[in-house]
Structure formats: C-alpha cells, structure tokens
Amino acid sequence: MAFRHLFFFVLLSVFISTTFSQSLIRLPTSLRKSHVEAHDDDLYCDSWRLSVETNNAGAWTSIPSQCRLFVQDYMTGKRYASDSDVVANYSLNFASTVEIAADGKDAWVFDIDETLLSNLRYYELHGFGSETFDEKSWDEWVELAEAPALAASLNLYDQLKKMGFKIFLLTGRNENQRNVTAKNLLFAGFTNWERLILRGPSDQGKLAIIYKSEKRSELVNEGYRIHGSSGDQWSDLLGFALAQRSFKLPNPMYFIG
C-alpha cells in the first residue's frame, strides 16, 4: 500500500507540475543559451540605441545585425510612440515660455522625414533601416505622398501655430520633390507653414549639417529668431545658427550626417 501511495504521488507530481508549472520546465541547454543571448542582445541594443540618440555613436551606416528585431519591436510597439510623445511635450513646455513678439519673427524649424512625417510603412518593407538605402524605391515612396503624420508632432505643430510661431520646414529632400512633399504634408494634416525649404542646385553634395546650418543662417539674417528646432537627426540640430532649444526625436533606423 505504501508503495502504491508513493507511485500515485510521483505520477500526480509529474502531471501537476508539468501542467501548471511550465515555467519551471528546464529547457535544453541550446534553447536556454539562445534565450540568454536574446536577452543580452536586448540589453546591448537598448544601449546602442541610447548611444545613437545621444550622438555618442557618431556616424553609423547600419543597425547592428543583432538589433534588427529590437529596432522593429521598438518602432512598431509602444516605445517609439511614447518617446515621441514625451519629446513633443517637452517642446511644447519650452514653447509656452517664449514671448511671441508682434513682428512675426518668432520661428520654429522642423525637419520633415521621421519628424513630421512617418515613413515607417516604407521602412517596414525595407528591414527597418537594416537594408542599404535604395534611392529608387525611396523616391517612389516619396512620390506616393502618403506618409502619415507622427501624431505627437502634428499636435505640436498645430499648438505652435496657435501660439504665433512661424513654421519653417527644412528638409534634405530635393527641390524637384517640392510638389509631392507639400501634397504629402497636406495629406497628413500639416497646413499654413511659412516656408518649405528643400535642397536646391547649389545645395547638392553638401553635408546635411552644413546645408541646414546655412539655411538657418539665412533665416537669422532675415531677422527671424529661431527659438526651437525639431529633428530626428543630430545634423538637423547641430552646426551653426542654432535654435535656442533643439529637440531630438527618436530614430534608430538610419543616420544622416
């Protein structure tokens, strides 16, 4: 009888523990190792992303191979939206401290791609930035003029307009994309910008940081006070003729120098 009880005990133990306690089942060594590696990758990729966002990484050409899935999860999950929301809120907090003069010279500069417009639908089809940049497919995407607004940026944009800021859009896109760019901005809900500045013939081949600094310089020479500048690239925000405050939007997909 004691033996039968023991047998019953063992059988039950195995049944119940495997049914209700799957988390305690030991994985084969190889699976456990890859689980650990995935966790280590997430830790590393999060640190890599921070280095990109703080400009510690400097120039970089592609997402580290072990971080492709991490970037995909980041961009398509809640984190990208949350990070964008918080940046927009800090931008708005600062903007509300600016005294708007009657001369119409209080300005805010926005980059466009991954700042006002989200090209996530394009990058979803192109490895979230892990593929080499393909100008042909990118230009086709731009011609569609269907990129949606980044929600947090559209709200910021509208609030700034209400406050009385003049909005300047300063993009690395080319002059021959002016019409589709304006069309896309309107499609996404952006209206009444003061000026849309694109790369003209004399801007070709310049580093983005130089081109954008020169264009901000022209605004300053026209008497504009650039209080704020919003961009997903450090080349939108550094250089010269800087805004009083610059706001770095998140973008772990690609780097423009």
Next chain:
Amino acid sequence: MAFRHLFFFVLLSVFISTTFSQSLIRLPTSLRKSHVEAHDDDLYCDSWRLSVETNNAGAWTSIPSQCRLFVQDYMTGKRYASDSDVVANYSLNFASTVEIAADGKDAWVFDIDETLLSNLRYYELHGFGSETFDEKSWDEWVELAEAPALAASLNLYDQLKKMGFKIFLLTGRNENQRNVTAKNLLFAGFTNWERLILRGPSDQGKLAIIYKSEKRSELVNEGYRIHGSSGDQWSDLLGFALAQRSFKLPNPMYFIG
C-alpha cells in the same frame, strides 16, 4: 479507499500547485490594475530618461515621482552598466582614430562625479536623486574619498593614457576638496592625470556650463587640442571651446545646469 485517494489527490494538488505555480495565481483586481499602471509608468519613465539623456528635457530639478523605482532599478541593474560600457566603447573607437602628435598637446577632458567615480553608494542612501540635494551629507561623502571607479571609464582612462592622450579632470567640486578628490581618484585606480581642475574662488556661482567652457578655453589657449570630452551632464559637453567629440554618460539621478 477511493475517498482516501481523492483526499490525497486534492491535498497534493493544492500543495504542488501553490508551491510551484505561483505565477498562475490570479491577483485581486486592484493588484492587477497597479501592475498595469506600473507598466505604463515604466514606459513613461523610459521615455523621460531618454529625454534627459538627449537634453530634450532641458533643466530639471527632480526625478518624476512615479519614476523613483524605475531609476533605482536602472542604476542598480544591468542597464546602467551596459549603457556605460557602450559609451566607453564608442569613446575608445573614436580615440583610436586620433593621430597623436609628438608635442604632447593631444588632450581628453573628463568630468569626475558619475563619469570617473560612481557615487551610487551615496545616492542609494538618498533616494537615487529623488531627495533634495543636501550639501552637508554630500560633503561628508566626498570627505570619505571612497567612491569606486565606474569600471568602463577606468578602462577607457587607462587606454587613453596608453595611446598618449593628456588627461584633464574638470570637476564642479571646489578647490578645498582637491586633496580628498585626488585621494579618491587614486583609491579608485586613476593615476597620472595631467591636471586636476576644480572651482577656484573666481569660479564660484558660475553656471557649470560657463565655468567648464572657460576652463576648456584656457586649455585651448595653452595649445591643447581637445579631441574628446566625457561627462554625465550636458553642461560638461556644451558651451564653447568644445571637444571634437563629446560623450554623454548616462545619469538619470540629477541635473546640473
């Protein structure tokens, strides 16, 4: 006998399922709600931290109240160490591209607190930065001269010395803390710096960003080429007489303007 078996089964089920399957026990609604809120807090706090590290947050006085535990977990878990490692690696990658001249004028500037030395032991006793800064207890901690090195920074420091960089330590600590600061640096393993620069009488009351820019300016006037600068505060890295490349170390505990 059948009844005894049933009783045995029930008893065993309860014992085994409560012992091995705690994760399956349903929490009361209130606890589950706070779990969801904790998750939302984590999402927000991670975005807040990114805004601090990218300087989007601008000046801030204390950790958001819902982020105290988040900051504690970040600082004491793997993430702070991982983020610090990755910054040090990018710093080293850049340093290795610098051609060191024979004139002994190739310089690297380090901040001290939360850059070379970790004051985590102090901040663990003071709410991880969530308490108002208390100068008396801070000065007592500094007098102990027992802050350990940030491991990633000590390795970077030693590598830079081997490469031939002259190391300048530029801290917001006061001149009257020179001896204990040098003692602490040696205790933590830092040796052979070129110069330790502290706030003298004429630097009192200056914003850190001005004081540090002026001191870097003096180095430039002495003929030093400041290739790199490492600091946990943007006031270590912005202003004038900037390094060629600046490296922002993580610090979600406090802000110095």
